[in-house]
Amino acid sequence: MKAITLGWLIERLECVENKKTIVVFDDGKFYPTTLGSWRGKYCDLAIRFNYGDNKSIHTVDSLLYILKRAIGSEYEGYKGGDFLMCEETVLWVANYGESRGFKRGKSMGCQYISGVKVLSDRVAIITDLVDYCDYCVVQYRHQIRPHTCTKMKERD
Secondary structure, three states: OOOOEHHHHHHHHHOOOOOOOEEEEOOOOEEEEEEEEEOOEEEEEEEEEEEOOHHHOOEHHHHHHHHHHHOOOEEEOOOOOEEEOOOOOEEEEOOOOOOOOOOOOOOOEEEEEEEEEEOOOEEEEEEEEEEHHHHHHHHHHOOOOOOOOOOEEOOO
């Protein structure tokens, strides 16, 4: 698993020629909606999703707007604390209060973003599953340090 970051996704979406193209997840049924702190690791971000609700379908332009606004913004963790996001923030797919996305397979499978594919009528965010424990082991073995822009802000 290669951790896809906020900056990486922004770079890929900026390369799409037609910024009015609709963005969908790889299954074609779920659409990205908003961002929030990921419950699996609060300093990471989750792209929230819904099932084909036309009110919240994003184009490349509108999703880029949301992603770029996240850089330098603080998000509240599921159980508290504020976490600053930057280009190196890792992205997951999950709705509020969950660490899993819409794909199911492994009992503890977490859905991560693995790529972007430009199709004729839409842009697909490619996802895959990883066991959360496997993800932690990979981070440890490769000595991936928490990105330096993520910090917990002390509450008054």
